[in-house]
Amino acid sequence: MxxxxxxxxxxxxxxxxxxxxxxxxxxxxxAVAGIAVVNTGHSHPKVVDAVQEQVANYVQSSYYFYHEPMADLLQTLTEQSPGDLKNTFFGNSGTEAVEGAIKLAKKATGSSEFISLRGSFHGRTPGSMALTGQNKYTHTFHPHMPGAYKIPSPNYYRYGDRFEDENEFSKWAAEQVREVIKYDSNDDIAAVVVEPIQGEGGVIVPPENYLPYLKEICEEEDILFVADEVQTGMGRTGELFAVDHWDVEPDIMTVAKGIASGVPFGLFMGTEEVSSTMDPADHYTTYGGNPLACAAANATFDVIDEExxxxxxxxxxxxxxxxxxxxxxxxxxxxxxxxxxxxxxxxxxxxxxxxxxxxxxxxxxxxxxxxxxxxxxxxxxxxxxxxxxxxxxxxxxxxxxxxxxxxxxxxxxxxxx
Structure with a gap:
């Protein structure tokens, strides 16, 4: 096609x-790396060995059954993820991870509206497109999920010239969450969804205080903070996860791309408080968390640590x-x-x-x-x-x-x- x-x-x-x-x-x-995917390099021997060994053992089990590669990966994620993120759901891609995060945020809060950023990119399925703040990716597929509002990107190069400094710009940009709540929403905001560094939007690194301000506002307004780490996770930005640069703790986080060195994989995580609201059959997947992908992800974590x-x-x-x-x-x-x-x-x-x-x-x-x-x-x-x-x-x-x-x-x- x-x-x-x-x-x-x-x-x-x-x-x-x-x-x-x-x-x-x-x-x-x-300098593309599969669009920030092969973080361990092409055909890293340890990843190749792990994948070959798992293929020779068995490839698919479904979520009906536990398996050792999944258990090992769940333990690693619990230990190394930021803040109090504890529970994980495995899927196959970044877009799936974002869709799952949307469902989790709705279930945890009982609310159905979302705030994301202009210039953002969260995927190409209906929910993730509704969050994506670039019409060139979404305009031919309206209408999207209702109740998805956009606030300005923290792009100081483009929009900061009328502010005294980056700190003033950061406060203004983050405060736009309250403006949406006050003037646009139906008082039903579940979460703010943000890429810590906008990838497809042009590698937009926010000013130093922006994400801490944003997180503080989320807490004051009793809405969830969702970090989309699909492109920025797994060491890409010089921290294992980009939110670690600002010591910001997400309520929900999505990860994909670099997690399995090119084997399709995506996941979303939540704190215990958030995740405990999900009931059996609220979400499911056929291939998510399969032994092959988990083996590749475990090897990827090992290489990132050892090297x-x-x-x-x-x-x-x-x-x-x-x-x-x-x-x-x-x-x-x-x-x-x-x-x-x-x-x-x-x-x-x-x-x-x-x-x-x-x-x-x-x-x-x-x-x-x-x-x-x-x-x-x-x-x-x-x-x-x-x-x-x-x-x-x-x-x-x-x-x-x-x-x-x-x-x-x-x-x-x-x-x-």
Whole structure:
């Protein structure tokens, strides 16, 4: 079906670490990582061994029965997840995780309305599309789930110029929750759903106080705080989960993408208080929590821990941002550089003074990066942000090589102006 988009002229054959090869033997550095999925790198031996062993043992059991890989993973999640998150439901994707979180929030609160952010992305099924704050993904599929309200994105680069500083902007942006409650809702808000760092929205890192303010307002208004960690979880941002940067404790959290190194998997978690409201048969899945996916996830956690990939993401990411900020000074088409860990965005503009989004130039940068055998993705509400999300195994030298190739692409795109 012609439903997908953005497919490039590249037929992949195999991968190893941060590198991919096509069927013609061409080698590429991969700064896409399956869209922030293969955090342990392509075909990590420990993950491969775990998957092969589980396939040889048995693949599917259904939720009717317990199995050891599931028990091990549940224990790990309980120990390593932020705050008081304790109970987990396994599914197959990020979108499923968000849909499950919606049901859990409704059941726990008895309310049916939600607040999310403009510029957000939560999935492509009806409930998750209702939360997604980008019409380019949702407009042809209205009407969505009713009672889904949007507040401004904490995008200080785009919207902060009329505020005295980031702290004032953070307070204003978070206080929009109360504005929705007062003027828009039917006084029936179940939860605020937020990506700690907006991914598809353009790698929007909120100002330092934004998420703590938002969480405080949720507590004062007696509504749940849902952290969508589908793209930001599993060490991607230099913490195991991005909310840990701000010491914010979610009531519900979704995880997918990087949790199983490419084996389809997604989950949502809740605190004991929230989760205990669910009754048997309130939710179910055929493939969720299958032994193969759980084995891959267990191996992924092991690799992240044994190879210190969270700290590697933080360290390599800091150095990459430093170099990209130097490029920002050299290239007028770079309006902003931002990110945490190995989730980095380079916003492409017509010129750095106007901030005018330049989608066509961004397309050229991505095309020229491909010509330099570097794979990057493009995101943002205006389609003008080059996103770098390489495997967390990337070394300083490999990242340096990626940035060399990106700079070549930027140079070519600049000369074309």
């Amino acid at each position: 012609p439903a997908v988009y953005g497919q490039q002229d590249l037929v992949l054959d195999h991968g190893e670490g941060v590198r991919l090869w096509d069927v013609d033997g061409n080698e590429f550095l991969d 210190d990939l969270v700290e590697n993401a933080a360290s390599v990411g800091r150095d990459a941002l430093d170099r990209l900020e130097g490029m920002e000074a050299d290239y007028d088409i770079i309006g902003d550089v931002r990110g945490k860990g190995l989730l980095i965005g380079v916003e492409i503009v017509s010129d750095s003074d106007s901030h005018e989004p330049a989608e066509e130039i961004a397309k050229t940068v991505r095309t020229q990066a491909h010509e330099q055998n570097l794979l990057v993705s493009r995101c943002g509400t205006h389609g003008n942000v080059i996103r770098l999300s390489p495997p967390l195994t990337v070394s300083d030298e490999e990242m340096g090589e990626m940035l060399d190739r990106l700079e070549d692409a930027l140079s070519i795109a600049t000369k074309g102006q």
